[in-house]
Amino acid sequence: xxxxxxxxxxLSMQEGKNYTIYCNYSTTSDRLYWYRQDPGKSLxxxxxLLSNGAVKQEGRxxxxxxxxxxxxxxxxTAAVHDLSAxxxxxxxxxxxxxxxxxxxx
Amino acid sequence: NAGVTQTPKFQVLKTGQSMTLQCAQDMNHEYMSWYRQDPGMGLxxxxxxxxxxxxxxxxxxxxxxxxxxxxEDFPLRLLSAAPSQTSVYFxxxxxxxxxxxxxxxxxxxxxx
Numbered sequence: 001x002x003x004x005x006x007x008x009x010x011l012s013m014q015e016g017k018n019y020t021i022y023c024n025y026s027t028t029s030d031r032l033y034w035y036r037q038d039p040g041k042s043l044x045x046x047x048x049l050l051s052n053g054a055v056k057q058e059g060r061x062x063x064x065x066x067x068x069x070x071x072x073x074x075x076x077t078a079a080v081h082d083l084s085a086x087x088x089x090x091x092x093x094x095x096x097x098x099x100x101x102x103x104x105x
Numbered sequence: 106n107a108g109v110t111q112t113p114k115f116q117v118l119k120t121g122q123s124m125t126l127q128c129a130q131d132m133n134h135e136y137m138s139w140y141r142q143d144p145g146m147g148l149x150x151x152x153x154x155x156x157x158x159x160x161x162x163x164x165x166x167x168x169x170x171x172x173x174x175x176x177e178d179f180p181l182r183l184l185s186a187a188p189s190q191t192s193v194y195f196x197x198x199x200x201x202x203x204x205x206x207x208x209x210x211x212x213x214x215x216x217x
Contacts, residue, residue: 001164006147009145029203031203031204033205033206035206041210041211042195042208042209042210042211043148043195043206043208044208045205045206045207048205088147088148090205090206092202092203093136093138093150093153093163093202093206094150095140095147095148096147097145097146097147098147098148
């Protein structure tokens with residue numbers, strides 16, 4: 001059965017700092033997705049990674065996919081408060097447990 | 106463009122009661138799924154459907170039933186609600202399992 005594991009589950013950052021969220025999955029899928037969820041809201045799609053070596057960037061977020069290692073990363077550059085949310089990676093119909101990111105001034 | 110619509114948004118049930126959570130999508134997606142979200146456990150797949158008339162179990166199907174009579178609708182039925190079913194429920198639709206999911210607004214269910 002497909003398993004998707006994220007770490008860390010909780011991340012508290014200072015504004016301006018960099019950090020990476022990791023997502024490991026257990027199948028040979030070549031597609032992976034990142035979603036953002038604000039408190040009390042639904043999930044919104046952030047990135048769609050469609051092949052090995054894929055890299056997508058939007059603003060201070062950059063996602064990458066290594067299908068051989070079955071690993072995706074979500075890198076946060078110079079964090080700002082607006083990035084505070086829970087981030088999920090997803091593969092096929094499974095999702096990780098989510099990383100709750102808090103960016104402090 | 107409505108996307109995925111879930112109703113109700115909030116519901117309180119007494120233990121043993123039954124109810125149906127509604128989900129409708131207007132994107133003509135074949136694949137629809139139900140998830141529950143609990144603190145620290147992410148999204149867990151309850152049931153899914155690959156097209157009208159076809160459903161299958163996910164990770165946590167016990168206590169829930171589904172049916173798919175049309176492409177648009179995928180209701181989730183709680184047969185006899187239990188406090189362990191207190192959760193936030195999300196419906197999602199997608200073109201196929203390997204494509205991104207589009208989520209409804211969620212239903213916050215409390216069973217007392």
